Amino acid sequence: MATIKQVAELAGVGTSTVSRYLNARGYISEEAKEKIKNACEQLNYMPNELARAMKSNHSKTIGVMIPTICNPFFTELVHIIEQNLLKQGYKTVLCNTNGDIELERNYLNMAISNRFDGIILITGSYEFMELKADIPIILLDRINEDDLNYITLTSNNRQGAALATEHLIACGCKKILYLSSNEQIIPAKIREDMFVETVVKHKISYTVRNNSEVDIVELKKMIEDGVDGIFAWNDISAIQCIGWLSELGIVIPDQVQVMGYDNIDIAEYVHPKLTTIAQPLAELATKASEYIVRLIDKNIAPPINIQLDNTLVVRQSTKTI
Amino acid sequence: MATIKQVAELAGVGTSTVSRYLNARGYISEEAKEKIKNACEQLNYMPNELARAMKSNHSKTIGVMIPTICNPFFTELVHIIEQNLLKQGYKTVLCNTNGDIELERNYLNMAISNRFDGIILITGSYEFMELKADIPIILLDRINEDDLNYITLTSNNRQGAALATEHLIACGCKKILYLSSNEQIIPAKIREDMFVETVVKHKISYTVRNNSEVDIVELKKMIEDGVDGIFAWNDISAIQCIGWLSELGIVIPDQVQVMGYDNIDIAEYVHPKLTTIAQPLAELATKASEYIVRLIDKNIAPPINIQLDNTLVVRQSTKTI
Structure with a gap:
């Protein structure tokens, strides 16, 4: 993978100019801009998102951990969360834990190490507590009594x-x-x-x-x-x-x-x-995506425990009274 | 988040000793081991997986990009892929592109920048080609004629x-x-x-x-x-x-x-x-997970184009002849 130094050399400018260009900061001549742009394309240079994330502590990525992708309830839920987060400039990365505690721990570690900005977690385990993670977490759908110190969203x-x-x-x-x-x-x-x-x-x-x-x-x-x-x-x-x-x-x-x-x-x-x-799937998903962003932005704080009511949908598999 | 330096200070050893401990390399006394272990726990120190990934160029993570999680065909496919990759020591991260080209490009960039080891891609677009990415890619299910230079897996x-x-x-x-x-x-x-x-x-x-x-x-x-x-x-x-x-x-x-x-x-x-x-869903998924690992390990090389036949499953919505 090309480095910023190689880009600078090919463009015939200094690395600080390339850096100014990449960060869209400070003055650069139109000519230099053109040269850097071409050099980036020629070398297939990709600014290291990761390095930026490490520096800024923001990857603009939110991990959503669900127990199974094979039940449409979860995929419909995640679909709405994704759409909402996208509007707020966040990518959603989906991790399927299969309800496996070891795997869940693994994904949580990955999310933290990879500087994900936050996690929306559907879990039945207490593993995430052991991490004592300094990462914004919203607990969705499945919670234990001890989880009430967090921000939780469930239906009743x-x-x-x-x-x-x-x-x-x-x-x-x-x-x-x-x-x-x-x-x-x-x-x-x-x-x-x-x-x-x-x-x-x-x-x-x-x-x-x-x-x-x-x-x-x-x-x-x-x-x-x-x-x-x-x-x-x-x-x-x-x-x-x-x-x-x-x-x-x-x-x-x-x-x-x-x-x-x-x-x-x-x-x-x-x-x-x-x-x-x-x-109330749409409401749960909407609140989850809203709250995780607010939690990241530090304009909301746990504990917040929201429990929404459900509705009966009468169709044909039961008798009409 | 705690640093290796803080761990060393608390344990009363040098940072190089902590580093030896974390990498399980070289001699460390049992006493020092115990101290470092305690310090890690106390500080909730987490070795920076990302930094390691950047150094080793291996994150042990494979991205799977699908057009929608709302069709069980894809979730059933991904489920098998995940299970197989897990056995080989790889985490699977799922990205839902919604068939949106811009979003697909975004996720591909993320995968590359975050040092994912490889990508299993279900796409209809040509965007991934523009990246000319130096990352192992398997194309699954949906391919264009021009994709035949890659490793492709489709059903007929x-x-x-x-x-x-x-x-x-x-x-x-x-x-x-x-x-x-x-x-x-x-x-x-x-x-x-x-x-x-x-x-x-x-x-x-x-x-x-x-x-x-x-x-x-x-x-x-x-x-x-x-x-x-x-x-x-x-x-x-x-x-x-x-x-x-x-x-x-x-x-x-x-x-x-x-x-x-x-x-x-x-x-x-x-x-x-x-x-x-x-x-042949199971076979497609199994081959996809097998090939991506072999491609990462460099014991397979493109182009390989596999097209599997389908079978008719007669149930009740058509007449028996």
Whole structure:
């Protein structure tokens, strides 16, 4: 890679002139400008962004760490964050942690070492705390109780799960299956607790299972056993259930009603269209991108804990009352 | 952030000793090791990965640039690439270009300046050529004719589109709609050309439309006008069509047959399940991750142009013959 010295030599000017040119500071003759421009092009010279970042401590890059890119909920969220940050002059770099703590630590270290300006973090782990990192962090979507010292943005999982469960009960479900995540994911657990609280309050019979324990055979058994409502912890699981039910020839919502969570785009394309809980995705994303920039600019300070309410989106997979 | 000098002072040793410790080179007494370790922890010292990367020219990071994270085809592809690279000790950093040339250039510059070891690039533009970058690049999925000087990995879009069109014709379609992308995306265009070539060869009547020109009203008109088969350039568009057809009360595949392209996971969850073309996604991803590492290690050299064949996955949205 070419150096500033080589550019100066080829242009026939001093390195300080090249430096003035690159930083657009001080006087340079039009002739010198032209020569430097040509020399840069000829040598394919690229000012070392990194060196600048190290000096200025600003790389104009924000890292967004998500647990999986395979769930549209996260990609739709990140898409809005990216668009917003771009308008503010920030590049977004996406790191997929797969919920792996070691990998998350690795990416966090990379972000700090590479002088990223800030991090928007969706995590379930406490690893980032160990770093005691002097880097602006916004915690999004998944937080622990101990995270309240930070700036946190979540949707109200208790309220959302209550909404979903109440809807299934109002639609006449007598025995409801809560289908949970395989992994120890905080929102899945909170929704489960609230589901149980709600069905118990209404004296409705219920069962709780993890995704990995349920396949088409298991589902058939549970329906024969009286399950007439399913509340899946996310839309992906709900859509998979709809596929199995169709395969079993079970009519939705007449025989079994299905409720998802997230309102991802395809919830509207499946047949029947999925009734689900819409998280305030756009608002979460917008606030996350706004707050990280303000945190970098030091015109906001933790702790700030924002929890937004969810809405029920009634489509075809539950009965109309 | 703490410096190596501060660590040395606190540990009561010289900076060269700290340096030996950090690089695990040369002799250091157990006592000094312990002191340095404690000092690092106390000061939250983090060896500057970036400085090391600049020196060694290896950041152990590979950038993957994709046009959109909102299409599962790309996220499924990236997921496999990530998993493979991780096994080889590389972090993957994901950059979403939104098909925006300026943004793509920006990310490429960042990758080069930040000493990424290599780039896996899915692009339709020629911007990366202008950089004449001295960085290992693998071109994946979307390539131009001029790209053949590089290492390229694509699936055979002509073969895939012929397979799809022949299947619809064999299933008895008499008038087929090809639903193309709004943007100038190379694979969409190649598939269109091959579609037209195939229907013309079979003397089948046809029509070609862009996504943006078709909504539920337009689709209804076209069906009244005799369209009995739809070949959408990707699964997302096909699934949207299935949704509209269900809404119109049109029975798939009895009245209209639908064919997608990509075989994304949800193709199997929609109702009826989508007949589609499966690209050799796992093989493309595996080869991309293998080749970029070999290119970085200099035991492979361009040009290498690999084009893999696709397979037809028959499900429920087309008739069985």
